[in-house]
Amino acid sequence: MSGTRIRTGIVVVGAGLSGLCAAEALAADGHDVEVLEASDRLGGRTRTEAAPLGLELDCGGAYLGNRHTEVRQLADRLGVPLQRTVAPGAALFDLSGRRYRDDADAPFNALALGLALDRIEELTEAVDLHSPGSSPDAERQDRTTVHEWLSTERMTSATTLLIEQIVREMLASEPDEVSLLHFLFYVKSGGGLDFLTAFAGGAQEFRLAGGAAGLSERLAARLDRPVRTGRPVRRICGTTGGIRVEADGFVADCDRVVLAIGPAPERAVEVAIPGVAASPVPASTGGSVVKIHLVYRTPFWRDSGLSGWVTADRAPLRFLVDDSNGRDGLGVLVGFLTGAEARAYRAGRITWAGLTARLADWFGPPALAPVHVTAQDWQRQPWVQGCYAAVPHPGAWLDAGSPGDPGGPLHRVGAEHSPYFFGHLEGAVRSANALVQRIPRPAGSGEQVPR
Numbered sequence: 001m002s003g004t005r006i007r008t009g010i011v012v013v014g015a016g017l018s019g020l021c022a023a024e025a026l027a028a029d030g031h032d033v034e035v036l037e038a039s040d041r042l043g044g045r046t047r048t049e050a051a052p053l054g055l056e057l058d059c060g061g062a063y064l065g066n067r068h069t070e071v072r073q074l075a076d077r078l079g080v081p082l083q084r085t086v087a088p089g090a091a092l093f094d095l096s097g098r099r100y101r102d103d104a105d106a107p108f109n110a111l112a113l114g115l116a117l118d119r120i121e122e123l124t125e126a127v128d129l130h131s132p133g134s135s136p137d138a139e140r141q142d143r144t145t146v147h148e149w150l151s152t153e154r155m156t157s158a159t160t161l162l163i164e165q166i167v168r169e170m171l172a173s174e175p176d177e178v179s180l181l182h183f184l185f186y187v188k189s190g191g192g193l194d195f196l197t198a199f200a201g202g203a204q205e206f207r208l209a210g211g212a213a214g215l216s217e218r219l220a221a222r223l224d225r226p227v228r229t230g231r232p233v234r235r236i237c238g239t240t241g242g243i244r245v246e247a248d249g250f251v252a253d254c255d256r257v258v259l260a261i262g263p264a265p266e267r268a269v270e271v272a273i274p275g276v277a278a279s280p281v282p283a284s285t286g287g288s289v290v291k292i293h294l295v296y297r298t299p300f301w302r303d304s305g306l307s308g309w310v311t312a313d314r315a316p317l318r319f320l321v322d323d324s325n326g327r328d329g330l331g332v333l334v335g336f337l338t339g340a341e342a343r344a345y346r347a348g349r350i351t352w353a354g355l356t357a358r359l360a361d362w363f364g365p366p367a368l369a370p371v372h373v374t375a376q377d378w379q380r381q382p383w384v385q386g387c388y389a390a391v392p393h394p395g396a397w398l399d400a401g402s403p404g405d406p407g408g409p410l411h412r413v414g415a416e417h418s419p420y421f422f423g424h425l426e427g428a429v430r431s432a433n434a435l436v437q438r439i440p441r442p443a444g445s446g447e448q449v450p451r
């Protein structure tokens with residue numbers, strides 16, 4: 001292998017939120033830490049774009065809620081304030097060719113919907129977060145897709161439609177791509193359906209001022225040594241003296257490795273350390289998502305009493321939220337093209353003209369003329385497959401272990417390596433914090449430096 005060779009204590013692979021959280025804390029504990037990142041930027045599945053009009057737009061992970069205690073503590077420690085996302089007005093439902101406002105119409109039979117959601121919550125109770133494949137009904141639930149399950153449940157068609165929408169919205173996948181077990185695990189891990197789907201009081205209550213990628217940038221700035229970007233790790237192997245990490249043009253010999261790259265990218269890394277098992281998170285495709293922003297001079301939809309929040313059951317756009325708060329009076333709409341729509345966007349079948357036409361349908365002609373638009377297609381990011389998060393193939397949890405880190409000289413952290421808030425910023429931070437507690441400080445490193 002040609003290129004730079006170094007010797008260090010710990011190599012962290014991946015400069016997303018989890019890797020940088022772990023790296024910063026381990027360095028503060030006195031470890032000699034080197035961070036290798038495949039891409040040319042920090043933040044992984046968070047990316048904040050500086051847009052015209054002084055805007056910072058989160059093109060990846062963005063929102064958090066009250067229960068996301070460890071990200072909130074981190075933001076506080078790093079001096080990143082939170083902004084409320086809550087938008088006033090009525091949500092719009094565009095379902096089965098009809099339009100409903102939630103302050104005026106009743107799009108669903110409230111009783112039928114309540115019973116269906118209760119049924120989901122009841123099923124989640126039995127799921128073992130630490131070993132989903134060992135849950136009491138795992139064999140059946142993991143071999144059944146959400147779509148198949150819905151076809152056997154006696155629910156109204158409107159309720160079925162809404163649950164399918166929730167799956168697309170939460171997992172960026174189609175209901176026939178997700179096992180019932182993974183859906184139930186994800187719901188339980190994330191704090192329940194009510195919390196996961198809500199803005200006010202839910203998982204989307206806050207946004208990080210200046211953008212979510214600021215967390216990673218601030219963490220990296222606290223390291224003694226800069227992150228080595230453009231260094232994709234290809235191979236990790238055991239040596240007589242410890243572990244060797246081989247990246248493009250760079251080799252590091254070390255005592256421990258923290259893999260912080262997510263289960264799908266991990267498949268591209270050859271791991272050859274005796275006694276170290278493959279990733280405990282099973283084979284997965286990952287969701288597909290394109291996150292779009294449309295910026296307007298004002299949040300004009302509020303003039304009609306609308307919140308900007310739309311749920312629709314057809315292409316080109318099924319989910320839209322208002323992200324205007326704290327933006328100097330500008331109107332910012334954020335849309336998510338997930339699953340089939342994300343793939344259609346990539347194939348060129350969904351265009352801005354089609355998207356703004358749909359918005360004009362909901363909010364009137366001003367929607368046709370945004371002053372700025374962005375689209376981040378996460379399927380085009382080679383190093384961060386699985387967005388928002390990994391979605392195990394149906395049946396795959398049955399052969400897998402705990403999503404947590406099994407321990408050993410090769411550790412795994414990341415949003416998919418936490419039984420709690422799997423797939424979220426909070427899961428990424430929790431997994432890193434949990435790991436750091438378990439790694440002893442190096443001899444002679446003195447008192448722990450307050451973080």
Ligand SMILES: Cc1cc2nc3c(=O)[nH]c(=O)nc-3n(C[C@H](O)[C@H](O)[C@H](O)COP(=O)(O)OP(=O)(O)OC[C@H]3O[C@@H](n4cnc5c(N)ncnc54)[C@H](O)[C@@H]3O)c2cc1C
Binds near residue numbers: 426
């Ligand atoms: C569009 C979108 C919206 C989201 N919205 C939210 C939200 O509102 N709230 C929320 O909580 N979560 C959200 N998420 C999820 C959240 O962003 C992620 O869970 C979190 O950022 C994952 O952090 P991580 O450190 O586990 O992994 P990542 O961010 O994926 O970091 C992994 C890093 O490893 C690098 N890497 C990969 N392979 C290699 C290799 N071989 N060698 C070296 N480096 C490598 C990658 O380039 C990357 O930088 C969203 C995600 C997306 C994409």
